[in-house]
Amino acid sequence: MTVSSHSRQGGGYLDRPAPSGLADVIEVILDKGLVIDAYVRVSLVGIELLTIDARIVIASVDTYLRFAEATNRLDLYEKGGKDLPELVEGMTESGARGKTSGVLGAAKNALTGDDDDQGSRRPARKSTSSSSSRPRRRQESE
Amino acid sequence: MSMATITTEEAAEMTDSAFYVYGIVPADAAVDVLDASDGMGSEIRLVTDGPVGALVESIDPERPLGRRRDLVAHSTVLNTMAAHGPVLPMRFGSVVAGGAAVVDELLAPQRDHFAALLEQVAGRLQFNVRARYVLDTVLAEIVRSEPEVAELRRRTADLPEDASHYDRIRLGELVARAVDVRREAHTRRLLEGLVPHAADYLVREVSGMDNVAEVSFLVTEEQRADFEQAAEVLAEEWEGTARVSLVGPMALYDFVPEQ
Numbered sequence A: 001m002t003v004s005s006h007s008r009q010g011g012g013y014l015d016r017p018a019p020s021g022l023a024d025v026i027e028v029i030l031d032k033g034l035v036i037d038a039y040v041r042v043s044l045v046g047i048e049l050l051t052i053d054a055r056i057v058i059a060s061v062d063t064y065l066r067f068a069e070a071t072n073r074l075d076l077y078e079k080g081g082k083d084l085p086e087l088v089e090g091m092t093e094s095g096a097r098g099k100t101s102g103v104l105g106a107a108k109n110a111l112t113g114d115d116d117d118q119g120s121r122r123p124a125r126k127s128t129s130s131s132s133s134r135p136r137r138r139q140e141s142e
Numbered sequence B: 001m002s003m004a005t006i007t008t009e010e011a012a013e014m015t016d017s018a019f020y021v022y023g024i025v026p027a028d029a030a031v032d033v034l035d036a037s038d039g040m041g042s043e044i045r046l047v048t049d050g051p052v053g054a055l056v057e058s059i060d061p062e063r064p065l066g067r068r069r070d071l072v073a074h075s076t077v078l079n080t081m082a083a084h085g086p087v088l089p090m091r092f093g094s095v096v097a098g099g100a101a102v103v104d105e106l107l108a109p110q111r112d113h114f115a116a117l118l119e120q121v122a123g124r125l126q127f128n129v130r131a132r133y134v135l136d137t138v139l140a141e142i143v144r145s146e147p148e149v150a151e152l153r154r155r156t157a158d159l160p161e162d163a164s165h166y167d168r169i170r171l172g173e174l175v176a177r178a179v180d181v182r183r184e185a186h187t188r189r190l191l192e193g194l195v196p197h198a199a200d201y202l203v204r205e206v207s208g209m210d211n212v213a214e215v216s217f218l219v220t221e222e223q224r225a226d227f228e229q230a231a232e233v234l235a236e237e238w239e240g241t242a243r244v245s246l247v248g249p250m251a252l253y254d255f256v257p258e259q
Helices: A022-029 A047-053 A060-073 A086-100 A102-112 B008-012 B031-036 B068-082 B099-121 B135-145 B147-157 B162-197 B221-237
Strands: B004-006 B019-026 B044-049 B052-058 B094-096 B124-133 B200-204 B211-220 B242-250
Touching: A022 B068, A022 B242, A060 B135, A060 B147, A060 B162, B019 B068, B019 B099, B031 B044, B031 B068, B044 B099, B052 B099, B068 B242, B094 B099, B124 B135, B124 B162, B124 B221, B135 B147, B135 B162, B147 B162, B162 B200, B162 B211, B162 B221, B211 B221, B221 B242
Parallel strands: B004 B044
Antiparallel strands: B019 B052, B019 B094, B044 B052, B124 B211, B124 B242, B200 B211
């Protein structure tokens, strides 16, 4: 798996990851771009499911329990909670991401697999919240 | 193999049964830049019709699209082209049947439309900004500033989960709300800082405890330096609280004008 490179430019604080990480690519390109319905056969095998899965909102009670767990896990007295070393910060971030991005992550994994040649593995999950759509704000006309 | 540009007449003789269409570019687009990107360009051809062209690749129509390689290629090809000139991204998974159809059904009927759109997007790029909380820092701040949270945390910490279920839900609810309040404020701040340096923007839905915001920005070449500087300023301001990442420049996935 390609790991996006996080290069820091000019001693800055801003992360400038290359848009090559798979998760980013999926977020960025799915559902986007020109569709010429009348002329182009669009064959999005497996993609519809993914976009629906990505919109699932975790039930609120579940979310609350996660927040409670994260809050209880805090070690306020030893680490102070501020100015954590970057290493710890990075570990925390990836840990939290692993826990909270379960649905989307699973869908992405199922869709793309870790083997390039297993294009037929598809997430079978159906969503009940398929009606929500991304907010769109269209370009000003010029 | 080097990049091939194919004219209308030659396209009619391309017998492959299906062509994946990456995007629409001007007929004179510098497609050789694709050769340099991970060997991605070797299979990609530019089929032209008058002033416009389609970036296509012969594919096996039986093979489902959606593998990692397909997704990354779509993104890489379009972003590489976008860095060198205008490009209209097609939706991932767009396929036309046969070389003649690329011209007859895709390009020719919308030649003027595509040409006009390409003019509109020239000199414009998309950047995506994402901010994520350093969650422990933010949670610690909330525990310190909200006595009820601190109290609930103390009370639930030493009890088994079953015995403190409702307290835990209450704790989580208070914390989630406090994070939401911060998220709204941080999103406002992000927009205040960056929108003045962009031509348009789109706030994307975010989920996950640590997500602050994800916003796509349409940025002109003239705005680009100021925009990147503003993102840098924001990242510095939020250091320790949230990490800001800037992805791009990329093709205008979120800002393709409507049909």
